[in-house]
Amino acid sequence: MAEYTLIVMSDSHGDRQVVENIKHYYLGKVDAIFHNGDSELESKDPIWNGISVVCGNCDYDSGYEESRVTHFSNLTIVQTHGHLYHINFMWDRLDLFAQEAGADICLYGHLHRASAWQEGKIVFINPGSVLQPRGEVSEKLYAKVTVTDDKIVVDFYRLNHTLFEGLSKEFSR
Incomplete structure (x- = not known):
């Protein structure tokens, strides 16, 4: 049985230090950082x-x-920012991109809103923004994704590496 732990961040908009802090905290402790x-x-x-x-x-x-x-x-992970797929207006293009790649997980950003959802077999994850969050959640967040043979668990963390309650999701594979 394979298990993977992934860290996903986005939209740091020039704040090199926040990227450095997350990288330093997790590098060598997880399977990949995005x-x-x-x-x-x-x-x-x-x-x-x-x-x-x-x-x-x-x-x-x-x-x-x-x-x-x-x-x-x-496990196959596709990654994009999302603007080229017009995600402000529709999800069809991003979904097609993920399907064509045979993805299990599709990582995207652009919207600055932390979310995780599943369409068919693909889990879509936006980690939010580590600098400029938008929407109903005003916390600067990143995502920690744990993948096993039968599930994908998405948790969102604050910049001090504490769990942000209420946004966690679990999906079947």
């Missing part, structure tokens, strides 16, 4: 060593990829 774009940092910044990062609509460095696919033995 940043879903709008870092506003250089793509060659050493901060990205050990972090899977994609381009957001506020990232003007051409060194970033628009999307990434990460494979584990029994």
Whole structure:
């Protein structure tokens, strides 16, 4: 039985220190760390060593990829910022992108709203924003995702690494 732990953050908008703090806290303790774009940092910044990062609509460095696919033995994760899929208006394009990649999990950002939901077999996760949260939850958050053979658990954490109660979700695989 395989188990994976993932850390997912997004929309740090120039705050290198918040990315560094999360990276330092988890690097070597989890299977992967993701940043879903709008870092506003250089793509060659050493901060990205050990972090899977994609381009957001506020990232003007051409060194970033628009999307990434990460494979584990029994898990496929797709990652994008979301703006290129027009997620402010519809989910169809993001869903199709995830389906075409055979994803189990689709990570996205852009909306600055922490959420997790499932469509078919795919779990969609927006970790919120570590700098500028929007919507009904005004906490700066990131997500910790635990994946087993039969479930995906998504928990949201504050920047001091304490669980934010009430947003946790569990999905069947």
